[in-house]
Amino acid sequence: MAERYDSIIIGAGFAGLAAGIRLAQFQERVLILESHFIPGGLNSYYFRGGKDKLFNTGLHTVTNFNAKNRRWGFGLICRNLGIPASEFSLVPPSRPSLIEVPGAGLDFNNDLDVLRGSIAERFPAEVEAFDRFCTDMSQLEDVQRLYGIGSRTWLEEYFRDPVLMDLLELPVYIYGGYSEKQIDAATFSTVFRSIFLEGCSSPPDIKHILDLLIKRFKSLGGELKMRKRVARIDCEGGAFRAVELADGTRIEADRCLSSAGLCETGQLAGEVWGRTCPLSVFETVVSVNAPMTDLQADYTLQLISEQERFDWKAPDERGAFDHLTLAASAFYDFAEEPHAKHFKIGCFQKGELWLGLDEETYQREKNHLEERLLQVLLARYPGLRDVEAEHCESLTPRTVVTYTSHLNGGIYGGAEKTFDGTTAVQDLFIIGNDQGGIGIMGALTSGVVVSNFQVILKSART
Amino acid sequence: MTKDDIKQIVLDIIAEIAPDEDLSDVKPEVRLRDQLELDSMDFLDIVMELRKQYGIEVPEADYPELASLDSCANYLEPKFAALGTKA
Numbered sequence: 390m391a392e393r394y395d396s397i398i399i400g401a402g403f404a405g406l407a408a409g410i411r412l413a414q415f416q417e418r419v420l421i422l423e424s425h426f427i428p429g430g431l432n433s434y435y436f437r438g439g440k441d442k443l444f445n446t447g448l449h450t451v452t453n454f455n456a457k458n459r460r461w462g463f464g465l466i467c468r469n470l471g472i473p474a475s476e477f478s479l480v481p482p483s484r485p486s487l488i489e490v491p492g493a494g495l496d497f498n499n500d501l502d503v504l505r506g507s508i509a510e511r512f513p514a515e516v517e518a519f520d521r522f523c524t525d526m527s528q529l530e531d532v533q534r535l536y537g538i539g540s541r542t543w544l545e546e547y548f549r550d551p552v553l554m555d556l557l558e559l560p561v562y563i564y565g566g567y568s569e570k571q572i573d574a575a576t577f578s579t580v581f582r583s584i585f586l587e588g589c590s591s592p593p594d595i596k597h598i599l600d601l602l603i604k605r606f607k608s609l610g611g612e613l614k615m616r617k618r619v620a621r622i623d624c625e626g627g628a629f630r631a632v633e634l635a636d637g638t639r640i641e642a643d644r645c646l647s648s649a650g651l652c653e654t655g656q657l658a659g660e661v662w663g664r665t666c667p668l669s670v671f672e673t674v675v676s677v678n679a680p681m682t683d684l685q686a687d688y689t690l691q692l693i694s695e696q697e698r699f700d701w702k703a704p705d706e707r708g709a710f711d712h713l714t715l716a717a718s719a720f721y722d723f724a725e726e727p728h729a730k731h732f733k734i735g736c737f738q739k740g741e742l743w744l745g746l747d748e749e750t751y752q753r754e755k756n757h758l759e760e761r762l763l764q765v766l767l768a769r770y771p772g773l774r775d776v777e778a779e780h781c782e783s784l785t786p787r788t789v790v791t792y793t794s795h796l797n798g799g800i801y802g803g804a805e806k807t808f809d810g811t812t813a814v815q816d817l818f819i820i821g822n823d824q825g826g827i828g829i830m831g832a833l834t835s836g837v838v839v840s841n842f843q844v845i846l847k848s849a850r851t
Numbered sequence: 852m853t854k855d856d857i858k859q860i861v862l863d864i865i866a867e868i869a870p871d872e873d874l875s876d877v878k879p880e881v882r883l884r885d886q887l888e889l890d891s892m893d894f895l896d897i898v899m900e901l902r903k904q905y906g907i908e909v910p911e912a913d914y915p916e917l918a919s920l921d922s923c924a925n926y927l928e929p930k931f932a933a934l935g936t937k938a
């Protein structure tokens with residue numbers, strides 16, 4: 390007899406764990422299958438040089454910090470998962486952050502007035518438009534229309550200055566640009582609101598939140614199996630039946646929620662779904678042990694475009710970069726100064742250019758880009774020049790593919806989303822990045838919302 | 852367990868689910884949805900809490916019985932009474 394579950398979830402990233410918790414509150418048998426031996430997916434962790442030396446992959450910032458309303462953002466997540474907000478141990482940044490395009494820059498932090506003041510100084514004629522934009526954003530009128538238009542079209546309904554629009558788009562695309570050129574205005578507004586209106590934060594490390602989610606999932610009777618890769622999704626008469634693991638085990642369930650991605654899930658089911666996005670990421674992390682006061686860093690995040698006119702796409706050449714993200718992970722209000730301070734610098738790359746290289750070329754290209762990024766990092770955080778790096782390491786599109794199985798090393802999912810989470814196969818749903826749940830909070834929200842609307846409410850009605 | 856106890860139980864559950872709602876002036880005879888910002892997910896969570904905290908099952912067909920505090924009390928009273936005799 391094959392094993393049978395109420396729900397199977399593919400992936401123990403943020404979307405999968407959130408869906409698992411939500412479903413385990415209502416169902417007897419919920420199973421999460423994860424191919425890696427560490428949870429977290431795109432925002433995971435690893436150790437280098439000892440059990441106390443943890444490195445986060447990703448984790449520049451956790452958004453929606455001040456969203457306490459139970460129907461949205463962090464508030465919605467806490468309430469639906471049954472985890473008090475305080476247990477996430479999130480603290481706000483201790484420094485402002487910077488958005489920069491050639492010739493212009495804006496500061497922001499969790500107080501919207503900082504961004505507003507920055508805009509008032511540089512673009513006085515646009516402040517009124519900015520206020521209107523922010524007000525409209527928190528009570529969106531016609532979301533359906535916004536799904537159908539690009540973010541620039543929408544911004545042009547408010548603003549006139551193209552440089553300001555570049556500055557407002559840059560951070561949103563860096564933290565959610567799931568397709569080249571334009572993303573839809575609805576997703577844009579969600580990410581904008583999450584960063585600027587609700588504010589940023591950080592936990593001590595990402596493992597803290599992952600452990601919290603897993604503990605909650607298990608306390609509800611959920612089962613989590615690591616190192617179990619789903620190799621095939623078995624459908625019958627247009628409906629989901631079972632998954633087949635790489636080791637040949639077949640597991641049946643009433644439904645399946647997949648965070649593997651829309652294209653990736655399609656492949657598992659023998660279907661062609663969605664469209665991959667060429668954008669992947671290269672990121673270098675440097676760890677230093679100097680006291681914070683020696684590091685003289687002004688900004689928690691620095692989001693930079695080197696393009697004259699903002700144009701969201703990965704450079705055609707491997708190793709070239711147009712957009713940079715710098716993150717100083719220690720510059721949050723932690724009760725205790727973290728021992729190791731991690732500084733990250735990332736840029737966007739065409740994933741495919743980093744896949745299928747011979748080992749020698751790969752290492753050479755990796756070292757080359759790493760060196761160039763380190764130069765920028767030192768220029769941007771000059772205090773780092775005088776301290777010794779304890780560790781330095783880079784993540785490439787190949788790393789992303791190896792540890793998350795996302796095609797092209799995509800970090801915000803494919804260029805096509807299924808916003809309601811449904812697929813052409815009955816009882817097979819998409820959660821996470823490819824449902825439109827982008828980022829850590831976005832993925833958590835996606836796991837909750839798809840479980841609520843596609844599973845829990847539906848089964849209550851039948 | 853009296854009907855008033857049961858109304859208090861339901862109010863306590865709502866207070867947990869919707870901590871931002873003001874429950875000081877909930878009218879027992881008026882539909883909860885008409886005086887509080889509760890949606891269908893919230894009602895499901897009330898059902899879930901009744902099951903978790905008291906072992907009481909509310910089948911889908913009976914959800915309309917939870918419309919107001921009065922109807923909750925009427926509907927849940929025999930269920931709570933049955934629990935008492937089982938224990």
Ligand SMILES: Cc1cc2nc3c(=O)[nH]c(=O)nc-3n(C[C@H](O)[C@H](O)[C@H](O)COP(=O)(O)OP(=O)(O)OC[C@H]3O[C@@H](n4cnc5c(N)ncnc54)[C@H](O)[C@@H]3O)c2cc1C
Nearest residue numbers: 400402403404424430431447449450619821822828829832
């Ligand atoms: C370098 C980097 C920096 C980032 N920085 C931030 C940040 O600062 N803030 C922020 O909010 N977001 C950030 N993100 C984005 C964020 O990590 C993602 O949007 C989010 O984690 C997506 O979660 P998910 O659950 O949808 O997918 P994933 O995290 O990709 O989870 C999918 C999981 O499914 C597993 N899986 C896939 N296929 C199978 C299979 N066949 N069988 C079994 N398991 C499978 C994978 O191993 C993975 O664990 C960053 C991402 C990267 C890469």
